[in-house]
Amino acid sequence: MLREAWLPLVVLVALGVAPLLGFGGSYETTLMARAMILGMAAVSLSFLVGGAGLVSLGHAASVGVGAYAVAILDAHGVTEATLVLPAAIGAAALFSLLTGAIAIRTSGVHFIMITLAFGQMAFFTASSLAAYGGDDGYTLYSRTELLGTRLLENRLAFHYICLGLLAASWGGCAMLLASRFGRVLRAARENPQRVEAVGLAPYPFRLLGYMLAGAMGGLAGVLLANATEFVSPATLSWQRSGELLFMVILGGAGRLWGAILGALAFVLLETWLAQQMLHWKLVFGPLLVLAVIFLRGGLSGLVARHHG
Amino acid sequence: MAEPLLRLDSLRKHYGGLAVTDGVSLDVLPGEIHAVIGPNGAGKTTLIHEITGVVAPDEGRVVFAGQDVTRFSLPRRVRAGLARTFQITSVVAGFTALANVALAVQARSGSSFRFFRPAATERALNETAMQALAEVGLADRAGVPAGALSHGEKRALELAIALATQPRLLLLDEPLAGAGPEETERLVALLTRLKSAYTILLVEHDMQAVFALADRVSVLVYGRVIATGSVAEIRSSAKVRAAYLGEDEA
Numbered sequence: 423m424l425r426e427a428w429l430p431l432v433v434l435v436a437l438g439v440a441p442l443l444g445f446g447g448s449y450e451t452t453l454m455a456r457a458m459i460l461g462m463a464a465v466s467l468s469f470l471v472g473g474a475g476l477v478s479l480g481h482a483a484s485v486g487v488g489a490y491a492v493a494i495l496d497a498h499g500v501t502e503a504t505l506v507l508p509a510a511i512g513a514a515a516l517f518s519l520l521t522g523a524i525a526i527r528t529s530g531v532h533f534i535m536i537t538l539a540f541g542q543m544a545f546f547t548a549s550s551l552a553a554y555g556g557d558d559g560y561t562l563y564s565r566t567e568l569l570g571t572r573l574l575e576n577r578l579a580f581h582y583i584c585l586g587l588l589a590a591s592w593g594g595c596a597m598l599l600a601s602r603f604g605r606v607l608r609a610a611r612e613n614p615q616r617v618e619a620v621g622l623a624p625y626p627f628r629l630l631g632y633m634l635a636g637a638m639g640g641l642a643g644v645l646l647a648n649a650t651e652f653v654s655p656a657t658l659s660w661q662r663s664g665e666l667l668f669m670v671i672l673g674g675a676g677r678l679w680g681a682i683l684g685a686l687a688f689v690l691l692e693t694w695l696a697q698q699m700l701h702w703k704l705v706f707g708p709l710l711v712l713a714v715i716f717l718r719g720g721l722s723g724l725v726a727r728h729h730g
Numbered sequence: 731m732a733e734p735l736l737r738l739d740s741l742r743k744h745y746g747g748l749a750v751t752d753g754v755s756l757d758v759l760p761g762e763i764h765a766v767i768g769p770n771g772a773g774k775t776t777l778i779h780e781i782t783g784v785v786a787p788d789e790g791r792v793v794f795a796g797q798d799v800t801r802f803s804l805p806r807r808v809r810a811g812l813a814r815t816f817q818i819t820s821v822v823a824g825f826t827a828l829a830n831v832a833l834a835v836q837a838r839s840g841s842s843f844r845f846f847r848p849a850a851t852e853r854a855l856n857e858t859a860m861q862a863l864a865e866v867g868l869a870d871r872a873g874v875p876a877g878a879l880s881h882g883e884k885r886a887l888e889l890a891i892a893l894a895t896q897p898r899l900l901l902l903d904e905p906l907a908g909a910g911p912e913e914t915e916r917l918v919a920l921l922t923r924l925k926s927a928y929t930i931l932l933v934e935h936d937m938q939a940v941f942a943l944a945d946r947v948s949v950l951v952y953g954r955v956i957a958t959g960s961v962a963e964i965r966s967s968a969k970v971r972a973a974y975l976g977e978d979e980a
Contacts (some may be wrong), residue, residue: 431792444900458773590902597845597846598845600843600848600849600850601844601845601846601847601848601849602836602841602842602844602847602849602852603844604845604849605829605832605833605836605842606833606842608822608824608825609822609825609833612822612823612824612825613820613821613822613823615816615820616820616821616830616833616891617833618803618804619808619810619813619814619816619820619891619892620808620833620834620837620895621805621806621808621809621834621837621838621895622804622805622837622842623803627842627843630843655918656900673928698817702781704759714881
């Protein structure tokens with residue numbers, strides 16, 4: 423158990439030293455940034471799925487709301503992080519709060535479908551934002567500035583900001599799950615009736631958890647917009663939500679850090695396969711299916727078994 | 731006579747044309763074990779649902795500790811001091827026995843909207859939870875996942891969880907259901923020990939256990955209480971024999 427706690431740190435340290443070990447080029451850092459940002463989104467989704475038992479198929483929407491907040495503020499000349507970050511995270515949290523207030527009244531398949539529906543509403547809303555590119559998306563004038571500096575333009579700085587926020591997201595979610603609040607969420611995942619019978623209604627706990635995960639998704643969205651300097655409705659598509667869910671399952675939904683592994687594996691495999699062949703998705707799809715069938719407990723489960 | 735802790739006042743619940751509880755009135759006095767017995771289909775489950783807030787009665791009131799709780803949700807009733815156990819054991823299988831009880835303790839002591847400190851390291855929670863576990867004889871099983879406990883141990887764990895909510899009244903829904911003879915013996919001994927400290931409303935099939943434990947018994951038949959009285963009175967009541975006990979003693 424103690425040894426298992428070191429495994430995610432190994433992954434984070436590896437990401438930390440990678441740019442110093444010859445992986446510091448533009449191509450590699452772009453790839454890693456993408457993996458780390460999706461990892462953040464996946465960790466917050468894993469908090470919902472594995473922690474609270476809320477299987478959302480609309481998590482990309484909160485990422486997209488955060489990304490669009492960057493784009494919309496950019497279009498109006500606001501690029502300062504101290505303004506952009508609170509606005510983006512707040513918008514994503516508010517979106518999750520409003521949609522969650524309805525979605526969390528349902529459970530099981532209904533919850534999956536209703537989060538999917540809200541995600542699609544966000545997708546079509548983004549597509550219709552003609553002032554911000556509509557279907558074509560929106561290219562940022564510049565990356566977000568931090569206190570007037572162009573720190574995020576620096577490749578290495580951006581790499582370590584992503585890494586730091588990924589580590590913070592993971593640590594934050596782990597802390598939440600271990601707390602009193604998280605204990606209620608975990609208990610309600612397994613047995614909501616039991617939680618009620620000790621005098622606690624699961625609903626407000628779940629709603630707050632859903633909102634916090636959405637806020638973290640929004641933060642990932644800010645980074646995603648900055649990484650590509652481009653935002654499009656595809657950011658909030660249900661396919662993206664599915665990919666995030668897939669990263670969680672691939673990494674192992676029972677462990678938060680599994681989502682980081684899942685995102686890394688997903689992005690690297692996707693990129694590598696796309697270089698090998700034209701119809702790479704024909705191989706990628708079955709590989710993912712095989713991984714789900716044969717990797718019980720996901721990649722993190724596999725790693726933990728070998729080291730535990 | 732003491733003010734009743736729980737008073738059911740003419741509870742009625744219809745499903746279509748069927749009156750499942752048909753004007754049930756019943757008092758539970760502080761300190762007593764009041765048992766509700768009745769043949770299958772008598773409406774015991776619906777009655778429990780009405781008392782715990784799972785089902786709202788069409789008519790009538792549930793008064794608990796002087797407060798009308800008829801419209802209270804289950805969690806709110808529990809916070810008011812009305813704890814329950816389930817006919818089908820309901821624990822968090824993936825939590826240890828200790829964490830199961832600590833969840834109930836934290837619901838009772840301070841807010842559960844605390845986000846920073848690991849709940850498992852809160853000594854005050856764990857100590858109170860250990861006391862409840864000790865009370866039901868599970869102290870040495872504290873670290874075992876609840877799902878790995880035996881059936882009888884799970885039943886005892888459920889009691890410990892209920893005790894940890896600091897109840898004023900324990901509603902026990904067939905606590906002996908599914909227990910083997912040995913487990914039954916142990917659970918009855920446990921309930922006998924709890925009897926002195928708690929007010930209990932016991933809904934149970936096992937007649938022997940009911941007669942051994944209860945101070946008073948109410949007999950529910952077709953949604954009505956046909957008799958309430960001491961164990962001796964119920965045993966000798968011709969009406970009860972005809973309606974219910976006759977089945978067993980024939």
